[in-house]
Amino acid sequence: YCKDFNDDFMLCKSENRRPEYCLAEGRKVTRCTSDIIEKLRQNCAETFEKHWQCLELNNQDYHRCRKPERAFNSCVFQKLGLVKTIPGTPEGQVPIHEKKNPVFTSVQK
Amino acid sequence: MEIDVHRDLPPPGGFEAIKYKRSLPFRGPGGWAILGGVTLFCGIGFYRLGQGNLERRELKREKAWSRLHLVPMLLAEGDRDAYRREQAALAREKEIMKDVKGWEPGKSVYNNQKIVPRDTIYVL
Numbered sequence: 496y497c498k499d500f501n502d503d504f505m506l507c508k509s510e511n512r513r514p515e516y517c518l519a520e521g522r523k524v525t526r527c528t529s530d531i532i533e534k535l536r537q538n539c540a541e542t543f544e545k546h547w548q549c550l551e552l553n554n555q556d557y558h559r560c561r562k563p564e565r566a567f568n569s570c571v572f573q574k575l576g577l578v579k580t581i582p583g584t585p586e587g588q589v590p591i592h593e594k595k596n597p598v599f600t601s602v603q604k
Numbered sequence: 605m606e607i608d609v610h611r612d613l614p615p616p617g618g619f620e621a622i623k624y625k626r627s628l629p630f631r632g633p634g635g636w637a638i639l640g641g642v643t644l645f646c647g648i649g650f651y652r653l654g655q656g657n658l659e660r661r662e663l664k665r666e667k668a669w670s671r672l673h674l675v676p677m678l679l680a681e682g683d684r685d686a687y688r689r690e691q692a693a694l695a696r697e698k699e700i701m702k703d704v705k706g707w708e709p710g711k712s713v714y715n716n717q718k719i720v721p722r723d724t725i726y727v728l
Contacts, residue, residue, distance in 0.1 A: 501675075501676040501677075504680060508679070518683070520680075521680030521681075521684060522684075524680045557666055558663055591663055592666065598652065598655050598659045599656065599660065
């Protein structure tokens with residue numbers, strides 16, 4: 496969603512490390528992120544809350560919270576049309592967040 | 605004496621023969637069967653281990669990408685904060701040293717102009 500702004504900011508940063516240099520791009524980045532958080536809260540508040548609470552209780556481990564994550568992802572896809580992709584997965588492999596019967600699950604189901 | 609009393613006699617037909625020869629028969633699964641069973645279990649275990657390692661790789665990938673996506677926002681916010689604090693510190697320094705001659709506020713004590721961020725930021 497915010498990929499262009501992030502890329503601009505990081506490229507600007509790679510030119511010059513001083514904070515003063517990249518303030519404008521930084522502002523665009525924060526505006527974009529606050530924008531998407533607003534949209535998420537408006538559209539998918541309960542699933543967002545559940546997923547967030549699950550992560551809070553679980554050391555921010557994704558593999559323990561696949562069920563709320565699935566609900567959240569489907570809600571976001573319906574309402575906003577955004578899909579979660581992990582860019583580096585090898586071709587032909589099911590991405591880890593969509594895999595059925597993963598080896599790593601939470602200890603207590 | 606014609607009375608029929610109970611006597612301690614051997615049972616009719618005599619006792620069975622006493623076993624005195626050693627008997628250690630070969631029973632149970634053979635050696636190859638045991639090895640095969642162990643190999644089977646170990647194989648299954650290693651297979652699951654390999655799968656788990658691959659999956660752990662994917663999990664690390666997911667974590668790394670999520671961090672990559674979050675970095676610009678955190679960096680932008682931190683930058684703004686650091687810049688503001690730096691300006692405030694500079695202003696304080698100017699204020700304190702304004703009567704001292706020959707002092708350039710914010711001048712580093714090293715001679716090359718490398719940009720080094722401050723190590724400590726005072727949270728006031």
